[in-house]
Amino acid sequence: PYVRDPEKPFSLADFEIGRPLGKGKFGRVYLAREVKSHFVVALKVIFKEQIEKYKLHHQLRREMEIQTSLRHPNILRLFGWFDDDERIFLILEYAHGGELYGLLKENGHLTEQQAATYISSLSQALAYCHGKCVIHRDIKPENLLLDHEGRLKIADFGWSVQSSNKRKTMCGTLDYLAPEMVENKDHDHAVDNWTLGILCYEFLYGNPPFEAESQKDTFKRIVKVDLSFPDNPNVSAEAKNLISQLLVKDPSKRLSLTKIMQHPWIVKNADPKGVCLI
Numbered sequence: 001p002y003v004r005d006p007e008k009p010f011s012l013a014d015f016e017i018g019r020p021l022g023k024g025k026f027g028r029v030y031l032a033r034e035v036k037s038h039f040v041v042a043l044k045v046i047f048k049e050q051i052e053k054y055k056l057h058h059q060l061r062r063e064m065e066i067q068t069s070l071r072h073p074n075i076l077r078l079f080g081w082f083d084d085d086e087r088i089f090l091i092l093e094y095a096h097g098g099e100l101y102g103l104l105k106e107n108g109h110l111t112e113q114q115a116a117t118y119i120s121s122l123s124q125a126l127a128y129c130h131g132k133c134v135i136h137r138d139i140k141p142e143n144l145l146l147d148h149e150g151r152l153k154i155a156d157f158g159w160s161v162q163s164s165n166k167r168k169t170m171c172g173t174l175d176y177l178a179p180e181m182v183e184n185k186d187h188d189h190a191v192d193n194w195t196l197g198i199l200c201y202e203f204l205y206g207n208p209p210f211e212a213e214s215q216k217d218t219f220k221r222i223v224k225v226d227l228s229f230p231d232n233p234n235v236s237a238e239a240k241n242l243i244s245q246l247l248v249k250d251p252s253k254r255l256s257l258t259k260i261m262q263h264p265w266i267v268k269n270a271d272p273k274g275v276c277l278i
C-alpha cells in the first residue's frame with residue numbers, strides 16, 4: 001500500500017473535496033479523500049480572518065494540540081492540519097454513521113442497550129480525558145458521532161460546527177448545562193457527569209429532562225433539579241437510578257465516572273465492545 005513521507009506537509013492539492021458535512025461561524029466541514037491513498041477524511045476549513053477578528057489563535061492552537069494528543073476509540077481523531085493564505089484546514093477522522101442525534105430523532109428514543117453502550121463509551125472517553133488533565137469536553141449531542149460500526153465518537157474541538165441539518169434549535173440551549181454553570185459558579189469536570197445524566201435521560205425519553213417553553217423556565221428547572229420520570233415501559237428502574245445519581249445539585253455528590261461504568265444498569269445493558277449495530 002501507499003506509504004506517505006511523514007515529513008512532507010499536506011496541502012489542498014492532496015485532497016478531492018466532497019459534499020459539505022456541516023457549517024458554522026468559523027467555516028465548513030467537507031467530506032474529502034486523500035488522492036494517493038484514497039483515505040476518506042472530514043476536512044474542517046477555518047477562515048483566518050475569522051480567527052483574527054475574534055482573536056482566537058491561542059484557543060485554536062490549544063484545541064488542536066489537545067485533539068492531536070488524544071488517542072481513544074471514542075474520541076474523533078485529528079490527524080493533522082495545514083494552511084494556505086486565508087484558511088486553516090483540519091484533517092479529521094470521518095465518522096461514517098453520522099450524528100448520534102439523527103438516530104435518536106429518527107427512532108424517538110434509543111433502546112436501553114444503545115443508551116447504556118453510549119453512556120459507557122462516553123464515561124470511558126471522559127475518564128481518559130480527565131486522566132490526561134483535559135476536562136470540559138463539551139459533550140452536547142450535536143458533538144456525538146457514530147463510526148461505521150455504530151461506535152460513538154466525541155467530535156468537539158470547541159469550534160462548534162452547526163451540522164447541515166435539523167438541530168438549529170440546539171444552539172444556545174441551556175438544556176445540557178449543570179446548575180453550577182447556569183448559576184455561573186466555577187465548575188470542574190463534575191459538570192461532565194451531570195451532562196451524562198442529561199444525555200442518558202434524553203436517550204431513553206427522547207427529550208432532555210428540564211426542557212421548558214422558555215430559557216428562563218429551563219434555568220429554573222435546572223437549578224431546582226426539577227426531575228421527574230414519566231411512566232414509560234422502555235425505561236427500567238435501574239436506568240432511573242443511574243440518572244438520579246447523576247442529576248444531583250452538589251457536584252461532589254454525583255456518581256463518579258468509574259462508578260458509572262460499574263453501575264448495574266450499565267453492566268447489564270452496555271455492549272462491552274462499545275459497538276451498537278444500529
Ligand SMILES: CC(=O)N[C@H]1CCN(c2c(Cl)cnc3[nH]c(-c4cn(C)nc4C)nc23)C1
Pocket residue numbers: 021022023029042092093094095096097098099142143144145155156160161162163164
Ligand atoms: C460537531 C460537528 O462537527 N458536526 C458536524 C460537522 C462535521 N461533522 C463530521 C465530522 Cl467532524 C466527522 N465525521 C463526520 N461524519 C458526518 C456525517 C456522516 N453522515 C452520513 N452524515 C454526517 C453529517 N459528519 C461528520 C459533523
